[in-house]
Amino acid sequence: MNRKAKMLLVLTLVFSLALTACGKAEEKAEQPQKPETSAAQEDPNTVVEVSTVVPSDQYLKFDEGETYDKNAVYDQYEKDIGVKITNKWITDTSQFKEKVKMTIASNDLPDFMPVNATQLKELTEADMIMDLTDIYEQYATDQTKEFFQKDGGMQMKSAMFDGKLMGIPRSSNPLYLQFLYVRTDWLKEMNLPEPKTMDDLMKISEAFSKRTENGKSYGLAVSKDPFNVDTGVTGLRAFLNGYHAYENMWIEDGNGNLVNSDIQPEMKNALAALQDMFKKGLIDPEFAVKDAEKEAELIYNNQIGLVYGASWVPAQLVKGAVKDGKVVQEWGVYPIPSVDGNPALNQIGLGADEYYVVAKQAKHPEGFIKLLNQWIVVDNALDPTEDQKIYMYGKDRKEKGNNYWLLSPVRVGNQTDNNGAILPKAIADKDESILETADQRTRYGRAMQYLDGDTSLWWEYLISGPNGAFSIVPKVQEEKLYLQNKFYGAPTPTMADREEILKKKRDEVFFKIIMNQVSVDEFDKFAAEWKKLGGDEMTKEVNEWYADHK
Template sequence: MVKKGKYASVIVLSLVLLLVTALAGCSTKESGTAATQTPSAAPSSEAPVKQGDVDNASGGLPAKYEPAIKLNTVMANYSYTKFGAGDTTDNNVWTRYIKDKYGIEIHSLWDVPFAQYEQKVNLMIASGDMPDFLGVTPSQFKQLSDAGELEDLTDIYNKYASDTIKEVIASAGAEVLESAQVKGRLMAIPWTGVAKEGVPILWIRKDWYEKFDLQPPKSMSDVLKIAELFATKDPDGNNKNDTFGFGLNKELGDNSLVGFLNGYHAYRDIWIKDAQGNLVFSDIQPEMKTALTQLQTLYKNGWIDKEFGVKDPQKVEENIGSGKIGMFFGNMGSAASPLQQLTPNNEWLPFAVPSVDDQEAKLQIPLNIYNYYWVVKKGTANPEAIFPLMQTWLDLFYNNTSDELYKQYNYNSEADVASWMNAPMKIYKTKRATNHLAEMKVLNSESKDTSGLTPEQRDNFAGIQKYLAGDKKFWNVYMQDGPEGTGKIAVDYLEKDLYMPTQFTGTPTPAMVQKRANLDKLRDQTYLKIIQGASPDEFDKFVEQWKKLGGDEITKEVNEWLKSK
């Protein structure tokens, strides 16, 4: 999805980046919604250096290839316009930039929508006709690695990847780079994702918050008290008992439930380490029983909708839009979507997920990749050439401060051309904290000079200024990027490392493939029954069943994988 705007570009996030996150995130310029990502330096020529040398001025990247080298790849797209007039997959602003600056000619064997990409790669693998580099799924990565088809990237990563590239990959989480290793050797580069931006945020309606003269919730006990107030004290003032304190829907894997669970140090659908260092499944831990019991209290008291078990997220959004819900766990972008659309005249306040005790809540994340790993075919002449491609992406997409270059290389709103999709390699990074810090530095300065900001940051800053000047249409920008917005929370999460990443980063084990679907169904049925009033002891029965019906077998395989690492 792309919505038109001055600076609109997209990272479409499937998973959550696997959890959530997704990232990908869509940014628009609707009603003050902030823009998206960015570019950097204009094309520049460098004196050619012997191929294979390190260009120290570029932080370890290979020097410009002279004569130019050629690399084959394959591409995926999001089925909307990405070419300017006369441009093609092999001849566009990105390929011309890369050839001019680095002496690398990119040729794409094909370009298909992402929905077709995995199957197309499977056919390519079966045919044995692989390009020099491409993105592959975890299962495809394992298949190619087991078959000895991949170039070992260990030494060239250490030598040729710039500090900037290494920073982005490291910031995704140590487990991310580890997941690309086979027997201690780096066999791929993770297509890093934005899972850290998809973690839960507690959102509370500002007018209801002020009506009861509330303070920021410091504990999950405070969350329960607020839920009671919103459900029983007529926050909308219509003299009817028609409001709920907390929003929840039947999709038990989304942030509306996960945020609540994480506040009780319970985690859904990830693998964590026990006191002995073994991997255990989060869904069967005792903290989960505690959290479900508290949700049962909310349900029995009518503080959540008694019909939540049959309502999808869209139905709950309708309740938010009609003013029936005053609090829910969303994400860092919830102010823009869905809240700006649902309640344009009502502001919402963001808060970090509070904890049930004196230990800060940690927010669960899946393996922080965007579904894919970048791999190089074994025997490729210049495997180190992938790093200038990654650097180009970071320079032009994230770090640029020029509006003109943004329009040229990322998104041209007049022509509705999303050129950023032509980048032959991409790695994503968390940017909300970075944006917040940059924007607050300018906001707190005397000059208010925005020339050092990226186009996205300038757009955010303009929205913040308009809100402060009284234009309430920009409340969503302010609540995300302003002094007390989700950007500040993102900084706190990052600085304190308040994340609980899954510790299993391998491909599905044989028992998972055979038995996981039935175990997940059993889990969801049990969770729903307990929330809706069944004895909490049903959880103990579920744990016993889970183990007998394949859970113990899966756990054994997961720990065998851990030992092999």
């Protein structure tokens, strides 16, 4: 790419940011020389320093005197692998993604940071990040390399551009399921059935909305970012799945081609149902201006008793469920109910929605790989050493619900797990001999503490216990009650350029439909406009990719 082309790219990205606030890459980094051999390669005792950026997570609680900049976890990384971690900036989790966009736009990257797939492509094309092919080959341990091949290497391939490894997938299990959580004490109180169908859910929702315990109540929790899978206790993605509608996925059309799920007829049906719920007062009329935590206050205050979310949602519900050491709310977890006789399918992706990238100017890219290696060692240690316990529990090495593991700046999850098959049985039988992983041992320990009277760990029992979220997973796996996104390549040119704009337009129209500001038929106009605004070209590019990857 010549200098003129680079400058043109810079101007284009800046203009795009100003118009859409999508934070496209602004400046083009100068071509640095290939990193010299680091001192750490010559002397294993030498400490190297690497910078990153950090979201301040509400679930992380510090020991006295510790902060994001100075804590036992950072100290342990420096002691164990000779990597000193510094934070370029720290911001609230809710602002983190926007801050990353601005960091890219200003070309003020830390040594490494997480980005989404579109940003990975943009940074690669702008030559702002490092080709990790040789560095990964040299510094990644055999354990790390094996770890990333458990899915056949699909996640790693998604980070390849022209044969170059431009990022490391922030790996997770693709089977990232959603569930329905319900106030079971209210079901008993009102003599309502457990939700097996969407019709059951609607009846429960109406009944719950008529409660007057603490003022106006509603049926279903919804917030201003309901289609984000990580939204928490106020998401709608699983609700859509109950109508066989899927949020921004590429699915087969029955003729061997891929189509985008956002514009399919099933989506219109789901939106019509949500609009009907809104008109009946089953959804908070102010949901569009409330973030997940603000909306969740209604749950804590006994004003909402139905929520969709991932397996970790009980860790948020506990804020209302346990008061002064007593369990004051009873919750149950259920599979996603369906609108008809066909089972609802959980939508899942590749398991790699984000990637760690290393800035082109980073002096010690090997430091990032060493952090990656160490996380995989510690997170997968069945019997962690006393020093390894610090990464999970802090300097006192005791489980106290502080979630110290959130301090590790590089975190990747296993692409497979058998928690659903192991944990509910182990906890029911109080048999730890069948546990197979460090994660299972930690969760088992928390569940036992809950059963011994520690109500602060109520949430773990609702996740891992005999009737917890994990107990639902084996059936989903065995009966393949999930639908995976068929497109897992790097963003196509039109996707990189138009997808965020199309999502923004989608959310605008969908919110107006849900809030009964426009007719549900506005969906048809949106679908036509989606095609004209780049959707048709994006679909063409996706199918060209699919033809080579079926």
